[in-house]
Amino acid sequence: MKKSIFFLMGFLCVFLTWSQDENLKEIENLFADLASENKAMGTLSIFKEGKEVFNTSTGFISVEDKLKANRFSNYRIASITKTYTATIILQLISEQKLTLESKLSNFFPELPNAERIKIQDLLYHRSGLFNVTEIEGFSTWISSYRTREEMLEKIKGKKPNFNPDTKTAYSNTNYILLSYIAEDIEKKKYATIFKERIADALNLKHSYLGKDVEVKDNGAKSYYFENKKWNPVTIITDINGPIGAGGIVSNATEVNTFFDGLFSGKLLSNTFLKQMTTTKEGLGMGLSMFQYHGMPLYGHNGAIDGFRSIAGYIPNKKVGVVITCNGVHQMSLSNLIFKVLDLYFKNDASMKSTSLVELKVSDLEPLLGIYGGDTFPFKVTFTREENRLLAQATGQPIFKLIALKRNVFKYDAMGILFNFNKKDDSVLVKFQGKEHLLKKEKL
Structure with missing residues (x-):
């Protein structure tokens, strides 16, 4: 009897491993097809319980030099940076250097509604401040180095869109200001704060802020697809402009390491993680929240120049998926990440959905x-x-x-x-x- 049980257990282990391998092969084929069909170039990483279980790349980090993307290729992750910034701000709050109720006027009294805007309003995108990146000609303006004073002048020159804490509207302005606030509190550059509080804490060797990606360092150039070919983006954002709203460079594996570290308590206590993931109108603090088969899926996406990225983490399953791209053409990374998840959980019985009616x-x-x-x-x-x-x-x-x-x-x-x-x-x-x-x- 015992032999039969052991045989059955062994068979099930082999079957489940084989099934998972088949699922990962389907994901690999799906991702490889993106480059061959000129839809995207980049890297995909999947984590399970703190370990990377899958990584694949497609396309080139430099089309001109025919340098292929690989697991260590670095990309600008754009607005995923906001999740890191929210984490840093909540760390400062946990250390009683700041509070959610602290007013923007304590730091920048000259800004519109500063005496009414709280730190939590900035974190939740409920400040009402105009999104500075929507100013006409901004993409060209920000391609040159800009000082804090110049950025603040741009922000100060626009009327708010609504009164603080009356509704939610995504605005890069909020996280640029949060970066400056962190600098003022810590008396350090944001790049140093990020390194000490995030990169060093999680042993991230290829994640940084304050300098651009370089092909010689396995960094990806960014591209757009036109006239049946990938063309390099020529107007490049100076990385010091978006700072904590979109300035981090990283790779798919290390972004996954960050999200796993965040949700496993390495960066925030449960109390502050709960605060961060508590949503208002679908947004947490530096996070978006979706539903995947009835489970919360937390993450963020990013877009800067030709770079596109998306990160998602399912706490119930301890699974993270990150996609970093340096070129995307006529496709949605949001749809892609759900397709990847569907393939990954293909043999998970708890994920099965059946129709409620039989159709002809x-x-x-x-x-x-x-x-x-x-x-x-x-x-x-x-x-x-x-x-x-x-x-x-x-x-x-x-x-x-x-x-x-x-x-x-x-x-x-x-x-x-x-x-x-x-x-x-x-x-x-x-x-x-x-x-x-x-x-x-x-x-």
């Missing part, structure tokens, strides 16, 4: 086609696989949908609802609290 081919045929709308950035093509409805946004992977009703479907991983109206050939898409009406295109 005849039920699906009227729904098939291409749908588009003015408020939605992609067209969505609906096809079928036998009696299962599939959806694909422009340039994105195909997703299987589950049927809640005969006309209502859900992409369970991301919580996207598709409500079809056969009478007027439309579908109402509900995602992240917003609705988009798409109409079927006539052939």
Whole structure:
């Protein structure tokens, strides 16, 4: 009897390992196809319980020199930097050097509404301050070195969009100011603060701030795709401008190391981590929160010059996924990261979703086609696989949908609802609290 049990356990271990290897192979193929189809170039890292279980790269860090991307290639991670900055600010609060209630006027009284804006308003993007990066001509202006005084003049010169703590609106201004506040408290440059509090604490050897990526140091150039080729971005942001709002350079593995360290208590106590992940209108402090199969998925994305990046961490599963790219063409990294997660958890029984109604081919045929709308950035093509409805946004992977009703479907991983109206050939898409009406295109 014991031999039978041991045999069964051994068989299950071999089967599960084989299944996981197959899943990772599918992810590798998916990522490799991105470069061959001219959709993206970059690196993907997956962590499980603090260890990297998968890493793959596709494309080039320098197209001109035919230098291929690799696991150690460095990229600008842009706004993912905000998660690091929020962590530093919460560390300062835990050390009683600052409070969530501290006023912006304590540091920059000359700024609009400074006496009413609190530190927590900056962290939650609820200050109302105008997003400085939206100023006309800013991308060219910031390509040269800019001092703190010059940045503050830009911020001071714009009226607030709304009164503090009345709503949420993403603004890089908030995290630029938080960086300056950290510098004033610590009497050090933000690059030094980042190194001491984050990089050194987690032994990150390839993450830094204050200097640009260099190809000679395995750093990636950034590109855009046009005229059937990848072209180098020529107007490059001076890294000292965005500072703690978007200035960090890192690689996919070390970004994953940071998120794992953050959620495993190496950087913040449980009390402050809970504060950081408590959301207001979908945003935490330096974090966004999504649902993945009913579980919270925390992370952030980033875009600067031609660089695009995204990081996500599922505390329930202790799984992190990071994608760093130096070129992206007509595709969404948000959709890609969910596709990667779907493949990774393909054999996880707890992730299985089943339709609530049985459908026939005849039920699906009227729904098939291409749908588009003015408020939605992609067209969505609906096809079928036998009696299962599939959806694909422009340039994105195909997703299987589950049927809640005969006309209502859900992409369970991301919580996207598709409500079809056969009478007027439309579908109402509900995602992240917003609705988009798409109409079927006539052939």
